[in-house]
Amino acid sequence: GDSVTQMEGPVTLSEEAFLTINCTYTATGYPSLFWYVQYPGEGLQLLLKATKADDKGSNKGFEATYRKETTSFHLEKGSVQVSDSAVYFCALRANTGGFKTIFGAGTRLFVKA
């Protein structure tokens, strides 16, 4: 079945460091791919998404490119801030029937000042 695998955390970085959180997926067909972010004590909110191969999603300085050849959707940011500390979830939604979104286990990011 469909699945999402993302790197285990926690990831600890200093402010202004470069961030990469790896995400790979398994799915039939051509799924849509998402990154959601969860700040402490809150629900998830959409960070960015891409709906077809080679699309790049971007928001708030974060970027991810839909790579079908490597089945990946890695999240990157050039310079992280303390306020980026959160849990990041990679997710996919298959475009072949159903309304289910499959989430990865989440990666906790901690940014130190």
Added chain:
Amino acid sequence: NAGVTQTPKFQVLKTGQSMTLQCAQDMNHNSMYWYRQDPGMGLRLIYYSASEGTTDKGEVPNGYNVSRLNKREFSLRLESAAPSQTSVYFCASSTGTGEETQYFGPGTRLLVL
């Protein structure tokens, strides 16, 4: 515009007790979802409702029931709570008409003793 609201925010139950988690959205969305979030496991779908009047099982439906009361409201009921149901529960909604982004509530933290 409150988005997705959930009540209660926190609840403690004894094994065998019952309770209903309430969820409402004011975005005129067709589809609604209940997830549970456990450490290291990401989000797992319990039940979903593709549209008013329909409900379907997700990945982990055992021990739960749902009711789509109307287009706005989707409740989750635990008939006889068990310690394994200790978790954080999130309700989400989406338009269900091709736009796949899900909008999440703030969550209900449930502890079953």
